[in-house]
Amino acid sequence: MALPPPDPQFVLRGTGAAIHTLHFSCGSQEPAVPVLFSGSENGFIHVWNLKTHRVDTALDGHGRKSVYCVETMGGKEQLLSQGRDQRICLWDLAEGRTAVTDSVCTENVGFCRCSLLKVAQGRWLMAMAAKALEEVQVLELPSKTSVCTLKPEVGAKLGMPMCLKLWQPSCGLQPLLLAGYEDGSVVLWNLSMGKALSQLVCHQEPVMSLDFDSEKAKGISGSSEKVLSIWSLNEQQNLQVYKTHKLVNAGISDITIRPDKKILATAGWDHRIRIFGWKNLKPLAVLDYHTATVHAVSFSDHKIPSERLLAAGSKDHRISIWSIYTQT
């Protein structure tokens, strides 16, 4: 007899606007407080204290334009945020400051979230959608120098890049980029040469979100249709479809794989969060709390497994925090 799905552990209220992005920062030791960053449609970034369940700080750096991506750069003192004001801002939050230290002008009017990858101490690579419609630009931070610009070949008709993921293969080679495009295909790019290694059409509709497990060389992508597509990367760096999973309702806004690679969560347009086992995409739970589209899901980076949390931000202005499958 299966148990009914659990209720959220707690719900964060008070943003006053739809939430588009979430990011945990709970890895630091005591007495540091575990923190959740959320970016909202009203341009604010809220820093939530996960002990008191209240907003510690509200950052206003995007001119009241929607913030759709929030990432930390090594700890919660440094924050990166991306907004619809065509800017990527770098924040310094140490010791209670709330200052924007630097910003990158993307000149891109899309919704593609940027992707960060740490390559060395104090150095990051950031991939973002560029000014030209189909291009992706990779910058090195904090120097803001351009590493490469990834242009699809003429006539490829990929459309806008919808989601990006930079990753480093375990064998220590150059970092690679996975990009999901408007026409439903996922492309693997080689950054050093600036060309595409493999392209796979996974969906009939735009790829809304993707995530990749570099250990197993397996990735998953979700789209505006009813299908989740799981693909793998073989030794020749070729993408192949591994499996597809049909959903009950169409539309996925966000997918994320838990850091321990055991489960993954999807944020759906049907207001539901679905949990699957990563190994075989076995459906595990459907969390039905929100009353509008869920825009973002994120797993926490707690060191102690039993404290791990899942956060989901929705258009109904709520962030639900769940504690699920924390025993493994």
Place this chain on the structure above:
Amino acid sequence: VSFIPGGLDCSISFVSHVLGKVCVHGRQKEILSVLVPRLTDLTKSDCIWQRICWRLVECVPDRWMEAVVLGFVQRAPGADVLSRLLGNLVVKNKKAQFVVTQKMLLLQYGHTTAVLQNLLGYLALDSLRRALLIKVLKELLETWGSSSAVKHSPPEQQQYISKAILICLSHLKEPEIESCRQELLTSMMEGVKCHLDSNLPQIRRLGMIVAESISSKINTDGPVLKFQYEEDDEARELKSLLVQTPPFCVVPGPPYDDRNDETDAALPGELESNKKSHPAAPVKPEEESDAELDSDDDLIPYDMSEDKELKTKAPVYIRDCIEVLTGSQDVDKWEATVKALESLVRKNPAATREVSVELAKIVLHLEEKTCIEGFVELRQRAQVAILTADPKPVAKYLTSQFYSLNYSLRQRVDILDVLVLAAQELSCPKSDGKTKHSDAQKTRIQLLPGSDSSKDWRRIVDERIKSKTRRFATGRPQVERASGPNEFNSVAGHFFFPLIQHFDRPLTTFDLLGEDHFVLGRLVHALAILMYLAVNTMAVTAMGKALLEFVWALRFHTDSYVRQGLLSCISSVLLSVPAERLLEDMTEELLEARSWLGDVVEKDPDGDCRRLALQNLLLMENLKKKLKTVPS
């Protein structure tokens, strides 16, 4: 008689004489039943016997030739056998030729298909005789294509000729078709025209099949003629005649059976080769999920039974519906509202009454925003529901809109349909909400006892009326219905009189008496039904009088649909208005109508009109009789 001498130089003519005499005396069956099989065997391989056989038949005197030839053609088990037995008799002997090419094909039509096959196959088998085949075909086509033949000859003969044509076509070879292509085409065109003009569907179909076959023969490449008709056994049989099997079938059964078997055998083979190969499957993992050691097994899934498709909720209040339908941009909600509207209206009659006219207006003008299945039906049912919930104001609104400017024909006809359906519902005793017209009328109408003929017309009139109303559900047959007050009583007049008021006042976009006679026809039929449903209401007499005057004004309308409607109006009046009222208040109108009906019965070109008029006259007669028997 089977003592055909073994010697080669005896005279055959004596035998021929005997044969001929016996045949002509009507003993064909006996003698030929023995003779033909014997001869068949003997002539199978032996040329000498073949020649003997030919001599035999050639020597039969002319006056008995017909009987002999007929007998042979009927008896022979196949065209090739006939060919062996008769040889070129038809070419050599005039009488035989006449019998085979003219008499059996054109003058008689009682022979079976097998006989036809024999005959025509026989003609086709030898080059000398093929000329005759073509001649025969041309004559057959001439008959087939002659309009007087189509009109006056019995259907059986026409079928026989059609079969003969098809068999001839099946025997024709390419060069022959080439040579007479033009003639075939001309005769086909003429013939098809006469056949399609006919009133009998069987003749039409025969024409279509033959024309299709001819067309397929003469246009082997390029588009062929294709008609739409009902495919039943007869059609299939005819079509199968077009295909000839090689003459190896030993069993002389009906030819088309063999051919059908062959085509059946061919079909599965075809289907198999047409099977599409399965689309290439995506790269599957080698390990099956069951075999793999699954470390996910320790993750126990939660109960996911609540995970269903997301549905937009429809509004629960009528006023919300109004809001959604008028203003909302949310198409999902709009769709859900349209689907839920009828049931909401029926569940909340009081709430509907508050906003009835507004709602009726909105629904009347409702255009299909998204593609909903059965949108037209949904809209109509919603309108009927609104009308029945609050009849007077909504009827007033709808009838006024019927005669207003700038409505499309569809909307006006919609109004009529909605009025009729609502009237039906209102006049029916309420049971479980689903109305059934025919039940109600059985309990209400006890007008005229009758002889069989009078029952007949009543049934026919009812059928006619039933056929004009669309039904959404027939429900279960119910024997007894609890009686309740007739809700149509109070509103019948409101439905009826406004509709009849302005029919002769043309508007710029709507002229009932002019081009929009389709709507006029529908209006007249609707009035007939409303009249019929108004039986036992208070307004029925006034309605009847008005309707009779209306009919009188329109009685010479050129459109037969309108006239049929007018006649149904009269039927309804006669059926609904109580007899006494008819006599007292409407005597002149009735007499005028009577004279008109007599006219229609005799002179109207439309068969249905004449029938209806006759029924009305019968109705009137019965009415008179009934009133005479009742002591006043």
